[in-house]
Amino acid sequence: MTAELPKVHQADPSDPAFGPRVTLTAPLVLQSGESLAPVTLAYQTYGTLNAAKSNAILVCHALTMDQFVCGVHPVTGKRGWGEDIVGPGKVIDTNRYFIVCANVLGGCMGSTGPKEINPTTGRAWGLRFPVITIRDMVLAQAKLLDHLGIEKLLCVIGGSMGAMQALEWAVRFPHRVYSVAPIAGSYRHSAQNIAFHEVGRQAIMADPDWAHGNYLEQGSVPKRGLAVARMAAHITYLSEKALHQKFGRRLQNRDALSYGFDADFQVESYLRHQGASFVDRFDANSYLYITRAMDYFDLAAENGGVLANAFKGSNVRYMLISFTSDWLFPTEESRAIVRALNAAAANVSFVEIESDKGHDAFLLDEPEFHKTLQGFLDGCAEMRGLPKRGPL
Amino acid sequence: MTAELPKVHQADPSDPAFGPRVTLTAPLVLQSGESLAPVTLAYQTYGTLNAAKSNAILVCHALTMDQFVCGVHPVTGKRGWGEDIVGPGKVIDTNRYFIVCANVLGGCMGSTGPKEINPTTGRAWGLRFPVITIRDMVLAQAKLLDHLGIEKLLCVIGGSMGAMQALEWAVRFPHRVYSVAPIAGSYRHSAQNIAFHEVGRQAIMADPDWAHGNYLEQGSVPKRGLAVARMAAHITYLSEKALHQKFGRRLQNRDALSYGFDADFQVESYLRHQGASFVDRFDANSYLYITRAMDYFDLAAENGGVLANAFKGSNVRYMLISFTSDWLFPTEESRAIVRALNAAAANVSFVEIESDKGHDAFLLDEPEFHKTLQGFLDGCAEMRGLPKRGPL
Numbered sequence: 001m002t003a004e005l006p007k008v009h010q011a012d013p014s015d016p017a018f019g020p021r022v023t024l025t026a027p028l029v030l031q032s033g034e035s036l037a038p039v040t041l042a043y044q045t046y047g048t049l050n051a052a053k054s055n056a057i058l059v060c061h062a063l064t065m066d067q068f069v070c071g072v073h074p075v076t077g078k079r080g081w082g083e084d085i086v087g088p089g090k091v092i093d094t095n096r097y098f099i100v101c102a103n104v105l106g107g108c109m110g111s112t113g114p115k116e117i118n119p120t121t122g123r124a125w126g127l128r129f130p131v132i133t134i135r136d137m138v139l140a141q142a143k144l145l146d147h148l149g150i151e152k153l154l155c156v157i158g159g160s161m162g163a164m165q166a167l168e169w170a171v172r173f174p175h176r177v178y179s180v181a182p183i184a185g186s187y188r189h190s191a192q193n194i195a196f197h198e199v200g201r202q203a204i205m206a207d208p209d210w211a212h213g214n215y216l217e218q219g220s221v222p223k224r225g226l227a228v229a230r231m232a233a234h235i236t237y238l239s240e241k242a243l244h245q246k247f248g249r250r251l252q253n254r255d256a257l258s259y260g261f262d263a264d265f266q267v268e269s270y271l272r273h274q275g276a277s278f279v280d281r282f283d284a285n286s287y288l289y290i291t292r293a294m295d296y297f298d299l300a301a302e303n304g305g306v307l308a309n310a311f312k313g314s315n316v317r318y319m320l321i322s323f324t325s326d327w328l329f330p331t332e333e334s335r336a337i338v339r340a341l342n343a344a345a346a347n348v349s350f351v352e353i354e355s356d357k358g359h360d361a362f363l364l365d366e367p368e369f370h371k372t373l374q375g376f377l378d379g380c381a382e383m384r385g386l387p388k389r390g391p392l
Numbered sequence: 393m394t395a396e397l398p399k400v401h402q403a404d405p406s407d408p409a410f411g412p413r414v415t416l417t418a419p420l421v422l423q424s425g426e427s428l429a430p431v432t433l434a435y436q437t438y439g440t441l442n443a444a445k446s447n448a449i450l451v452c453h454a455l456t457m458d459q460f461v462c463g464v465h466p467v468t469g470k471r472g473w474g475e476d477i478v479g480p481g482k483v484i485d486t487n488r489y490f491i492v493c494a495n496v497l498g499g500c501m502g503s504t505g506p507k508e509i510n511p512t513t514g515r516a517w518g519l520r521f522p523v524i525t526i527r528d529m530v531l532a533q534a535k536l537l538d539h540l541g542i543e544k545l546l547c548v549i550g551g552s553m554g555a556m557q558a559l560e561w562a563v564r565f566p567h568r569v570y571s572v573a574p575i576a577g578s579y580r581h582s583a584q585n586i587a588f589h590e591v592g593r594q595a596i597m598a599d600p601d602w603a604h605g606n607y608l609e610q611g612s613v614p615k616r617g618l619a620v621a622r623m624a625a626h627i628t629y630l631s632e633k634a635l636h637q638k639f640g641r642r643l644q645n646r647d648a649l650s651y652g653f654d655a656d657f658q659v660e661s662y663l664r665h666q667g668a669s670f671v672d673r674f675d676a677n678s679y680l681y682i683t684r685a686m687d688y689f690d691l692a693a694e695n696g697g698v699l700a701n702a703f704k705g706s707n708v709r710y711m712l713i714s715f716t717s718d719w720l721f722p723t724e725e726s727r728a729i730v731r732a733l734n735a736a737a738a739n740v741s742f743v744e745i746e747s748d749k750g751h752d753a754f755l756l757d758e759p760e761f762h763k764t765l766q767g768f769l770d771g772c773a774e775m776r777g778l779p780k781r782g783p784l
Contacts, residue, residue: 032651034651127653130651131651131652131653188641189641190632190635190636190641191632191635191636191638191639191640191641191657191659192627192632192635192636194641194657194659194660195623195627195635195659195660195663196627198623198655198657198659198660198663198664199620199623199624199627199663201653202619202620202623202663202664202667203595203598203620205653206595206598206599206616206617206619206620207598208600224598225598227594227598228591228594228595228598228620231587231590231591231594232591232624235584235587235588235591240582240583240584240719240722243582243583243584243587244582244583244584246583247583248583249580249581249582249583249586249690249693257688259424259426259522259523260523261519261523261593261597261680261684263590264687265583265586265590265687267583267586267587267590268586268587268590271587271590271591271594272590272594275594288653292653295656295657296649298641301641327632327719330632
């Protein structure tokens with residue numbers, strides 16, 4: 001039993017490095033029917049809000065990401081997850097747009113979640129935290145935008161779980177979004193994806209250091225379980241071809257098989273590293289809650305099984321993007337959304353990007369993807385009367 | 393910490409229900425260079441060996457299967473894994489053929505493996521068992537056939553890891569096999585498959601009850617780790633479509649989401665059951681060793697990177713079969729073998745079967761697959777002068 005705490009727990013979210021936070025005192029009525037108060041959201045902004053407040057873009061992060069889209073991450077010391085796409089002169093141009101990204105409700109980078117202290121009890125929430133949904137995340141984001149004085153967003157952009165949030169925004173607050181760009185996403189989590197999430201949750205819960213969710217109070221960390229969960233998930237983020245090209249059957253720092261259980265193969269070593277580094281930045285209970293939120297997401301079910309009903313009468317402009325080698329959120333998922341949008345006579349564009357990189361393509365340097373998204377954003381900006389993109 | 397042992401450890405492999413066993417006293421020289429002695433193989437036979445000893449078929453089982461192809465399994469009480477295909481009048485007709493299936497070396501159903509007692513030390517092998525390979529499994533099977541007085545096999549048939557063994561037979565002992573039928577297999581384990589195996593191994597090793605492999609001596613069982621390993625693996629055995637059709641997002645014994653971490657969805661409940669029932673019949677260390685043997689398999693690497701060299705001058709008849717929805721051993725893997733066999737001017741037939749059932753299709757009732765395999769076997773039997781298939 002180790003008492004060594006991962007860095008994320010040592011970090012103080014009120015540390016200025018964690019950036020601004022807003023605390024909503026009015027209770028948030030959750031989809032489950034429970035009320036949650038107070039709700040704190042930690043967020044980052046990039047660029048400048050114009051006088052008309054018409055250039056705001058909300059970026060929604062994926063399962064294990066956070067609000068640190070750009071710059072140096074205060075916990076990992078690495079560059080932000082969106083550096084390839086967000087920045088001055090980049091696709092999401094911080095010279096033109098005002099970008100907001102908040103750590104999701106249930107997250108572990110400063111927003112209210114299971115690892116935070118419940119002020120009512122003075123104890124960490126742990127499993128006493130209510131189960132939250134994608135809709136709850138979006139409700140909290142809407143309140144953050146109220147706080148920032150932003151009535152209408154130019155666009156909501158997100159990949160993977162971020163795409164679910166973007167869709168939820170369009171459905172829940174069509175009057176508050178001009179456009180949405182759900183990338184590599186779905187309108188509901190598939191049976192296979194629920195299955196993979198369940199494996200991850202069971203791996204965490206199987207770790208005695210998880211202590212039925214009370215590890216923080218107990219001074220333990222379910223490192224082994226969380227690492228296994230991450231390893232399993234990580235495979236699903238890459239394509240078989242990407243794994244083959246990146247690692248194949250190449251050996252790790254050796255010329256011959258060891259005939260043992262060391263990481264003989266590079267792919268094993270890589271996965272172990274992915275698992276080990278993840279536990280230093282992510283909270284195990286947050287992983288349970290956020291995967292659950294994704295599993296619960298189903299825009300069709302809550303519209304009588306007819307997805308098109310979710311989009312009826314919508315004036316929102318939609319840009320769907322998928323990647324050919326993404327088997328976690330395959331193109332068929334985006335196509336089903338496009339069909340429903342067409343049936344609802346919505347304004348929708350859809351591009352499937354040729355890529356070997358699997359689901360993770362939405363985080364990587366994919367020129368066709370970037371060009372597609374930039375074209376859509378530029379069009380939206382023009383329609384909204386923003387000045388044309390200047391020279392870099 | 394539980395002291396309750398799973399049934400497989402309580403069962404006595406010398407119990408007559410476990411069927412015949414043969415113990416080879418001459419040391420088996422393993423691919424690693426180590427020697428292993430004595431080696432015991434537990435096996436089953438079905439049908440009758442003819443006077444010419446020309447009707448013998450070796451069936452090679454997959455990762456978590458065993459020698460109990462037909463009949464009631466002595467540990468689980470369930471029907472044998474091959475009941476759909478092996479039996480009187482079935483594809484592998486026990487009225488015509490003499491079928492042999494042995495628990496693989498390293499297995500846990502009576503053959504020498506990590507859970508057995510090392511007679512030299514009087515202790516369970518545990519991690520002191522040498523790492524074995526597909527070739528080692530096949531070498532041991534060849535010695536079993538010597539013991540049974542069978543010089544030449546009509547066919548070696550196997551799916552998944554069984555396909556690896558069938559290929560190894562053709563390459564290692566071309567003079568002892570008339571034909572082989574590798575089904576849903578590969579000539580080498582892919583990076584993605586190694587990755588999934590590594591997740592399973594790490595899940596087992598993360599379980600404190602694994603006790604660095606000494607759980608048998610310690611009186612513990614790494615049930616949680618092994619269950620997680622099985623859950624992750626099980627997803628890879630099914631297609632996304634099969635999971636969707638079988639479970640979709642249907643709820644388990646409830647009308648609404650629980651907003652908790654119970655198995656709300658049928659697919660979660662199913663996976664948990666798969667994990668829980670697996671630990672009652674399988675040994676965790678065996679899982680480590682057998683997955684490792686699959687990872688190490690690479691017929692190209694041991695032939696200078698040129699797979700065709702493995703098959704040069706071969707008189708063996710090959711029948712390759714793959715399934716369209718199998719993403720663990722996709723058709724491309726079989727196709728690569730066919731290309732190499734063609735380059736070696738071998739006698740090869742190949743059929744890709746249309747199926748929604750994923751990798752597990754090779755264990756299921758797939759009429760096209762059965763017809764294909766039966767046609768091949770009947771042809772081989774005729775060439776070998778066996779009497780024609782009679783009426784049922």
